[in-house]
Amino acid sequence: AQTVTQSQPEMSVQEAETVTLSCTYDTSESDYYLFWYKQPPSRQMILVIRQEAYKQQNATENRFSVNFQKAAKSFSLKISDSQLGDAAMYFCAYRSPPTQGAQKLVFGQGTRLTINP
Amino acid sequence: DAGVTQSPTHLIKTRGQQVTLRCSPKSGHDTVSWYQQALGQGPQFIFQYYEEEERQRGNFPDRFSGHQFPNYSSELNVNALLLGDSALYLCASSLGYRANTGELFFGEGSRLTVL
Numbered sequence: 001a002q003t004v005t006q007s008q009p010e011m012s013v014q015e016a017e018t019v020t021l022s023c024t025y026d027t028s029e030s031d032y033y034l035f036w037y038k039q040p041p042s043r044q045m046i047l048v049i050r051q052e053a054y055k056q057q058n059a060t061e062n063r064f065s066v067n068f069q070k071a072a073k074s075f076s077l078k079i080s081d082s083q084l085g086d087a088a089m090y091f092c093a094y095r096s097p098p099t100q101g102a103q104k105l106v107f108g109q110g111t112r113l114t115i116n117p
Numbered sequence: 118d119a120g121v122t123q124s125p126t127h128l129i130k131t132r133g134q135q136v137t138l139r140c141s142p143k144s145g146h147d148t149v150s151w152y153q154q155a156l157g158q159g160p161q162f163i164f165q166y167y168e169e170e171e172r173q174r175g176n177f178p179d180r181f182s183g184h185q186f187p188n189y190s191s192e193l194n195v196n197a198l199l200l201g202d203s204a205l206y207l208c209a210s211s212l213g214y215r216a217n218t219g220e221l222f223f224g225e226g227s228r229l230t231v232l
Binding site: 093109 | 157220221223226
């Protein structure tokens with residue numbers, strides 16, 4: 001079974017600075033998807049960024065980028081120019097390839113990010 | 118375009134009771150998944166419904182059951198409630214059982230408290 005580990009329960013960063021959230025995972029599959037989701041106090045999970053394992057290029061979405069190290073099974077999220085609205089719980093998640101059918105996500109324990117003004 | 122909607126947003130039950138939570142998927146989506154998120158933890162997969170059938174199930178007892186209706190909406194039922202069932206229950210929808218996009222759209226959840 002796949003597992004996802006986030007070793008940083010809490011992180012804080014000054015507004016406008018850069019922060020990196022860590023995630024490692026364990027799988028025997030060669031093809032899969034990795035995600036970072038953000039959960040603000042409103043509770044709704046919002047997709048931040050997605051990475052397909054077969055793509056060597058790291059995904060980027062505006063101020064958010066990932067460092068995907070497939071051999072090391074590491075998937076970190078970098079937030080540049082942090083903004084107050086980035087404060088939230090961040091979850092790393094794994095999904096098996098679509099050929100396996102169901103779109104079950106396996107989540108890590110989460111990292112609470114605080115932005116200091 | 119309405120996103121995923123869940124009801125009720127909050128509810129309180131006592132041990133041994135039964136509860137039904139409801140979910141309407143994002144417009145155009147046909148697949149619904151349910152997750153349980155205990156306080157301070159990441160969500161855990163309960164089950165997924167497509168074409169009115171349960172397609173995959175996580176490590177949850179039979180007290181957890183579900184249903185999907187022809188309009189793709191879904192219900193999660195929990196019988197014989199235990200204190201440990203207190204959690205945020207999230208519904209997520211997507212298009213296509215074997216779709217490649219991998220993106221799930223989540224609702225804001227139903228907060229269940231069992232006393």
